[in-house]
Amino acid sequence: MRRTFKRLLSLAAAVGLVSSAAVAQSELEKIMKERGLTQDDILAAAKTYTPSGGRDKYIVFSSGGQSGQIMVYGVPSMRILKFIGVFTPEPWQGWGYDDDTKKVLKEGWYRGKPITWGDTHHPAISETNGVYDGKWLAINDKANPRIAIIDLKDFVTKQIVVNPVFKSDHGGAFFTPNSEYILEACQYGAPFDNEYHPMEEYADVYRGGVTCWKFDHENGRVIKDESFVIEMPPYMQDLSDAGKEMSYGWGFTNSFNSELYTGGIEKGLPPFEAGMSRNDTDYLHVYNWRKLAELAKDPKNVKVINGIKVIPIEVAVKNDCLFLIPEPKSPHGVDVSPDGRYIVVCGKLDTHATVYDFKKIMEAVKNHDFAGKDPYGIPIIDMKKAMHCQAELGLGPLHNQYGPKWKTEGEIYTSLYVDSQVVKWDYLTCEVKDRVNVNYNIGHLCGMEGKTEDPQGEYIIALNKLAIDRFNPIGPLHPQNHQLIDISGKKMKLLYDMPVPLGEPHQAVAIRASKLHPEVRYPMGTNPFTGKVHEGKTLAGQEKIVRKGNHVYVYGTLVRSHINPEHVTVNKGDIVTFYLTNLERAEDETHGFTVDWYNVHASLEPGKTVAVTFKADREGVFPYYCTEFCSALHLEMMGYLLVKDPNKKYKSVKKIKLKKMSKEQLMKEYKKTVALNEATKKVIQSVVKFLKENHYEKYPVVKQLVEDAMDQFNKVPAEEKKAEEALKKGDIETAINFQYQAWQYLVKTADVGIRAKDLLVRKLATPMSEAAKRGEAAFAEGGCNGCHVIGKVSSGPDLVGVLKRHENGEKWVAEFIKNPASKYNDPYVKAMIDYFNLRMPNQHMSDQEIKDIIEYLKWVDENANLF
Template sequence: MATNISRLTSLLLGTSLAATMASANGGELEKVMKARGLTENDVIHAAKTYTPSGGRDEFMIFSSGGQSGQIMVYGVPSMKILKYIGVFTPEPWQGYGYDEESKKVLREGNIRGREINWGDTHHPAISETNGVYDGKWLAINDKANPRIAILDLNDFETKQIVVNPVFKSDHGGAFFTPNSEYILEASQYAAPFDNNYHPIEEYKETYRGGITFWKFNDKIGRINQKKSFVLELPPYMQDLSDAGKGASNGWGFTNSFNSEMYTGGIEVGMPPFEAGCSRNDTDFLHVYNWKKLATLTKNKKNYKVINGIKVIPMSVAVANNALFLIPEPKSPHGVDVSPDGEYIVVCGKLDTHASVYKWSKIQKLIKDHKYAGKDPYGIPILSMKDSLHGQVELGLGPLHNQYGKHWKDGEIYTSLYVDSQIVKWDYKHLKVLDKVNVHYNVGHLCGMEGKSADPQGKYIISLNKLAIDRFDPVGPLHPQNHQLIDISGKKMDLLYDMAIPLGEPHQAVAIRMSKLHPEVRYKMGTNSRTGKISKGKTLAGQERVVRKGHNVTVYATLVRSHINPERVTVNKGDIVTFYLTNLERAEDETHGFTVDNYDVHASLEPGKTASVKFKADLEGVFPYYCTEFCSALHLEMMGYLMVKDPNKKYVSAQKLKMKTMSKAELKAEYDKTVAVNTATDAVIQSVVKFLKANHYEKYPTVKALVVDALDQYGKIPAQKKLSDKAVKAGDLEKAVLFENMIWQYMVKTADVGIRAKNLLVKKVATKQSAAAAAGERAFGEGGCGGCHVIGKVSSGPDLTGVLQRHENAEKWVRNFILNPKSKYHDPYVEGMINYFNLRMPNQHMTKEEVNNIVEYFKWVDENANLF
């Protein structure tokens, strides 16, 4: 076993570092593997996916949340869930659907006057420039209620929802064209475009499929509905789409099922849909020239308007050589254009083959008007045989495709639903290269930018429909399972099972982290849903309550650790609006806001302004508070909404007689508070001195923290003036309160400042050896930091310089850590015990851990001036 561990560490870390690790862990890795029944491959897989605290992933994944109506965000290779984003459904944590600004976006998704509060998210897509993901915008469709949502990747919030006015469902969305000119959305289940009743017997005459081309403004990230249009299609149940790129730029491709136009009827003795929809050997791939179609919409003769949107009839598209059909394998479920636009891969769920079409062949057939026939609606049909580059037998239930980094050599990956496998194959030379089992029944795949013009390879994620026995049981409803597969070598290697605890994620899209640059704070007073300054923006000193008749508007601010104002009194029946501005500039200092019993909630990130609105129809006293644990005084960050009935006469309760402090007691309290503030300020100034001496401004991350700290510190002079004014007026009670507020700002300043200092230390200190780094980990994980803080006296002595305090210090320290009790009567140790009233406990460190801690202490001493 030891030999295996040595080989394993060498494989993972390289020979020299492996040697260090082998001596450092003292067989610890071997013990863990044995205790948990892990193989060498298990440990290698863990190392390949492990991202340490503070580490970063290479890719970010945006996955549909299925019936949750959300989007899920996670990292690769760590497979750590980073965020859920509310899209088509209310999301209480972020206040989505509970504050007025997000509610406005959610209500854009109402259909025919009906409020819709759920969605079935399917296919996320990232905006593109020249066919390459640019990391600016993300679109996703709702299959259940045909809608498209737009998210801004600057702050990961939903900004727009548009309803398709003629479709009744959509599965084939959302797909960007190569420069984000349009977003393609194909209908799923054929239905009349108008909103009238049509009997099913009129299916072929009045039921229709279609593709909507949503005009997209990539500068502002919004769909322009007036410039959008629909292409009418036969009722063939259109499915997924892909936009051409490179050689096929300007064209689009959408597959379909039910070329039979079967309508079911179990209840009248007909075979079910699934039987009638799969009778034909082939269905139809729709091929259309979207650039030409867009030009046609400039002439009113070429379209009709239905429910407010332009619709190009099939006959017009055919007459202008802009719409064609090609037979494709039966029951296809996806069409994927190669990065150069020359090949189009289609798989049929009921066919064992993948079919590879070649654009140059299709283009020639169109140019030569060489048709195999026409469908019942007069659409030209191109020969499948003459359009194909070739077919490859992959296995049972081929579905979706993703291109690999070596796509020029034909590298592509396909999911096999029935076989529960991923197959790697060559779409140019038409041969299978490798297969790997997944668990179980894979649907979509997610490659790293695998459907763009610039696939990155490295990983494939298998989005499995079933988990069955992969995770601990949680009742009849199992989690989904996303499995990470390493595709960087000749053979695919399954690395990780990731339980997905919501919805049924259908599709995911990946992008390099380096392309994403989200903001960490908003410009003060921003309405995050519009990106503009909110009319409710409120700065410190501008807090107020404005009453106009029965409308009461509260302009409030939130900052650690208070909400201003803290008391609001209204009449029963008033319409109350709170405009709330988070005044924080420190990163990650989000505040929340709710009023008990009134079903409102807002999430306020630094700089953001949001509002909540409700009718005060309940009499009583209702606390409001910050819902994010934001500081040590989080529980005190609250206020009261008092709702009185104007038609009632209230009798005051007898006031309790409270003991007040004497003048001498108040003076002592004031002096004590001022002394604490003076001492705290001295700490702050020492931190500032250190930051300046080590040129903090050279390091952007440190500089940002310093700016946040100084922002808090800058609020102190105003409070000091108020304190001095109160002292002058003889109101020491109020002066103490203002001095306490000064202390609050000082604590906030010190908190951020010390974070900046600790980060700066890491940047300017000498580089740690592997042993010293292991020692620092052992120091932290062993609980040493509970009593010892490097650079200061805490519950135990400062350990800076500990190796200079004793004869044979390294040996002395090693022995003390290994057996503290042996030195309890040592005069030095006895003095420490009496001073701190604590005995050093035995932390049961191994000899190797202790050796590493000594190396860490040496590194501390080398950089003692920094602590």
């Protein structure tokens, strides 16, 4: 480590930064010593550290396990970015609490029963030509056989489809190379109908299979009527992969329980785990989905069960579309190489990974060279004749991800559950290259696009089932552990442990962030679930309350910082629908909405319209408010739902009023408010002048802020006109309120305008030296900006020009920062203390921080004309 710093010091000396480098060395060595860090720890930290405002190269979508949701995080930072509501309610986003999201969740009701629990397992990103295109995300629910579709334009679930014949689903979702279909494999064999069948009928009536869900890639929806099921024996089908390139049109699904064992531990029989692992091999299912899709179009080739087309085993076999190949015992994954030639399968109870050659499989199919048939008449291809090679990897091999050197070096990575390792090997030669330990009991692996035709390498993530002693103790239930591994060099290096406190995240997929193009706002009044204008779209000035029988419709808007309307009165027993539109155009200005007691919530991103419906079944007064902290006046962004009983007579109660102001006092207050507004307008005008003189329109982000500010400013004249009209009528109180509302808009204008000015200043100012940058950071982190605002008088004096206010100004300011009390009796400082009624506190800045702050203040003075 010391050698590394010596090299850094030599470089620093060459550019005159010896002092800074020495300070950094000393500070870093101190931290390393205190925390027991090694050089490898520091390098790992550097490889994962993403500075504030920085971006990750990859985005990971991880299943949320028993949460029924999806987790999104970045690589290499491993920062969690979002949880996506899928099969279960997600309160922050109002998922399952407003009308439209309830409709999506209702699509997932299972056999008519509301289901609010899910077990998400295998996410998949839509593909074009065998590579991720970043448009759609699909995921399955193992507990209730369902597939969900998430739109990656807004990261919102748009469709849930229930499998009408399966009773569980572990093996989904898997896109075909051009997203024609999503493959969903059944897990536990069960009757396709919904009737009772005893276990004695298992082999005859219970079935497994793969559902091929037809996918509309343009609109991101499953087309149920064009989907079909491939009937298979009840071998407990597991995971799948779609062929690509030379194996395009074929699908591969492994399975366990070739024994067709049915358990019965309560009867004194061996448990499932014993009876299902007796045979030396299980079966890999090989099927031609493309040919079966054509066969499914002919009614003669299908049975319709519970509304979906099912291709019987005998039809698939007759048309040379379904075959079996023995595979390692208790496999848990099948992975097709990027060129589609090789298929890799690992068996949990076998130490080997088996590599099959698609060319050999097709040769056997062409020549009808079979080792026999299973009890259901499906041809079995001889394992040795289909095999390319076997690799001895270790205990408990599970899942695979390919690396970028797959073509020349057969680069592949496999998780070892029992050994708690990731092993790198060559699937062309079956030679092991490297191993790295993980903590603990790894399940899936997530490579960077590692199952596509264009694997990126760089990193791989171990999705570990156990964390045990890795994190602070938090009770008997431990988090899962996702570990980031650097695979860019010859040896794999563990970089980062990320605790995951959201269910058991079973599998994850990663995509280059550059392929994702999410929206930052919706076109005004959009219903995100249809992509069209929402029926409840309401613009400013269109707010209204409409009664139709006992159904009351509230057409409202939300904008910083009020909800319009603010008073809604209904009768007890009425059905109430709030149609709400977020009128904001600025990015990240989300509002939320809830009503006390009624268990509803909605998240309104800019431009979005939502509907919230409930029955007003309780008399009383119920506040509603914005749930997303959106502005300085967030707490004031509220209203009241008043529910009265139409069968009840209410006595008139006199309002308790505060002491009335005289007319003269009211007029004084009115003039004071008008004067405040005029003063605020002058501030805005000065900001506008600066922006125009410096051509703000050249800078898109600044321009957007200015447009947002002008949206607020343009609302002022209408409020002032209302104030003048009220004043003419002698209603001074109302006139004051309208003037004050105008002031609210002016404050919002000034707030956004000043932000725009500050951003423009940054773009126009001379570049900061490294020392000045450190000084600015120290100024902020040291709390200096709590009292001092550059270019403005705040709780303390403006510091523009402070270095020129005293003889030997730099020395004077440095001494004052170091020991403020030493100058409390200085006439200048005493005058400032008396004026601001504050004393400069000692922030205990180091000498280096003080030097850097002086450099920052020099930079301020260089650009004084901009502040």
